[in-house]
Amino acid sequence: MATTYDLDTVRGELPVLHDWIYLNTGTVGIMAEPVLKAHLDYLAHYERGGHTAQHVAVESYNHSKLKLAELLGVDPADIAFNRNATDGINAVAAGFPLQPGDEIITSTEEHPAMVIPWLAACDRNGARMRFMPISADSDQFVANLLAQFTPQTRVVTISQVSCETGVRLPVDLIRGIVGPDVAILIDASQSVGQFEVKIPKLNADFVIGNGHKWLAGPKGTGFVWFKPESIHLAPPVYFHSETVDPHWSRDYYQSDPLPAIKVSGKAERFEFGTRSWHLFGALANAIEYQATLGWPAIENHMRTMSNHAKESLAEIPGVRVLSPGEWEDSSGLVTFSIAGMQGELASQRLWDGYKIAQRRVASPSSVRVACAYFTSAEDIQCLVEAVDSLARHG
Ligand SMILES: Cc1ncc(COP(=O)(O)O)c(C=O)c1O
Numbered sequence: 134m135a136t137t138y139d140l141d142t143v144r145g146e147l148p149v150l151h152d153w154i155y156l157n158t159g160t161v162g163i164m165a166e167p168v169l170k171a172h173l174d175y176l177a178h179y180e181r182g183g184h185t186a187q188h189v190a191v192e193s194y195n196h197s198k199l200k201l202a203e204l205l206g207v208d209p210a211d212i213a214f215n216r217n218a219t220d221g222i223n224a225v226a227a228g229f230p231l232q233p234g235d236e237i238i239t240s241t242e243e244h245p246a247m248v249i250p251w252l253a254a255c256d257r258n259g260a261r262m263r264f265m266p267i268s269a270d271s272d273q274f275v276a277n278l279l280a281q282f283t284p285q286t287r288v289v290t291i292s293q294v295s296c297e298t299g300v301r302l303p304v305d306l307i308r309g310i311v312g313p314d315v316a317i318l319i320d321a322s323q324s325v326g327q328f329e330v331k332i333p334k335l336n337a338d339f340v341i342g343n344g345h346k347w348l349a350g351p352k353g354t355g356f357v358w359f360k361p362e363s364i365h366l367a368p369p370v371y372f373h374s375e376t377v378d379p380h381w382s383r384d385y386y387q388s389d390p391l392p393a394i395k396v397s398g399k400a401e402r403f404e405f406g407t408r409s410w411h412l413f414g415a416l417a418n419a420i421e422y423q424a425t426l427g428w429p430a431i432e433n434h435m436r437t438m439s440n441h442a443k444e445s446l447a448e449i450p451g452v453r454v455l456s457p458g459e460w461e462d463s464s465g466l467v468t469f470s471i472a473g474m475q476g477e478l479a480s481q482r483l484w485d486g487y488k489i490a491q492r493r494v495a496s497p498s499s500v501r502v503a504c505a506y507f508t509s510a511e512d513i514q515c516l517v518e519a520v521d522s523l524a525r526h527g
Pocket residue numbers: 159160216217218219220243244246247292294295296320322323342343355
């Protein structure tokens with residue numbers, strides 16, 4: 134399928150592209166002008182109107198949850214909004230019932246946002262983490278998982294797409310290996326918005342993600358999806374009126390003894406207090422914006438651009454592409470190393486000398502670029518010429 138949207142029009146709605154070659158949606162996305170306008174309108178309306186505007190802000194928040202739920206193929210009631218992916222991982226890890234000796238499996242290519250909350254949970258409870266190498270190959274993935282799986286395994290917590298190399302993992306296979314009693318958390322930060330992610334197909338208990346990368350929504354938007362049967366495994370550690378069931382009321386003062394706190398079984402128990410409702414209003418606009426371009430067309434475009442980048446970079450002497458060649462095994466993230474040059478230095482040179490926004494990968498020392506729905510063949514050409522020059526002259 135060819136790109137069916139007009140790339141020039143799309144790029145015209147992203148003014149930063151006049152000055153930069155933006156290949157870093159994997160870190161933060163850039164917001165299209167129509168979405169930004171809606172975002173600023175929501176902000177102004179709520180901040181100017183305060184309480185008089187709150188119902189509109191809350192409605193837009195709820196509408197956004199419907200849109201996200203539709204995209205992910207789940208019930209909106211099972212989604213809690215929060216600030217970012219890190220928030221979502223913490224929401225699950227903070228109260229997860231671990232016993233001394235329990236084990237948690239994750240991969241060697243996780244973002245620290247995944248590792249640290251679970252490490253803290255292990256420290257509190259006397260549990261330990263085990264790390265598996267990743268592979269897009271199903272047999273190898275299963276073998277790697279089995280090598281770390283023991284009778285003590287309680288949780289498998291892993292990204293669907295590695296933020297280091299863009300490898301896409303067959304995470305739907307995990308359930309078949311670990312059985313029904315091990316909790317599975319999938320970090321979809323690098324997958325939602327890149328290709329179709331329908332949560333029911335992942336066979337997971339918890340799925341977390343954010344709105345600010347591939348959905349190109351506002352910074353400060355994240356989510357967790359809870360499988361209703363598993364939400365008891367994530368008891369909240371913050372409490373508010375929505376955390377308890379029935380919700381708090383002033384009648385509590387009349388009762389003696391005070392009613393026992395019964396924690397709500399709903400995802401909303403993780404949402405509390407006065408929030409940036411307006412941010413989420415704009416998340417719906419961001420989702421709608423890309424949906425109008427067409428998700429299949431976007432995916433096809435990213436496949437074409439990332440293939441082009443991988444093939445062209447691989448032809449440069451001294452350059453090694455670390456991301457898999459096949460789209461089904463990979464994503465819009467393309468990671469490569471340059472012989473004799475640390476990733477950090479190469480990344481800095483690409484920023485300073487060529488105005489190419491990307492990021493370094495620490496280990497193996499390399500550079501990661503992200504091909505998004507707006508990436509052009511000219512962007513890739515500029516990248517390839519810059520990398521060629523770095524590989525030749527340093
Ligand atoms: C796979 C993965 N998980 C988690 C995070 C952290 O995301 P956030 O900044 O939304 O907390 C990132 C950010 O790059 C990521 O790539």
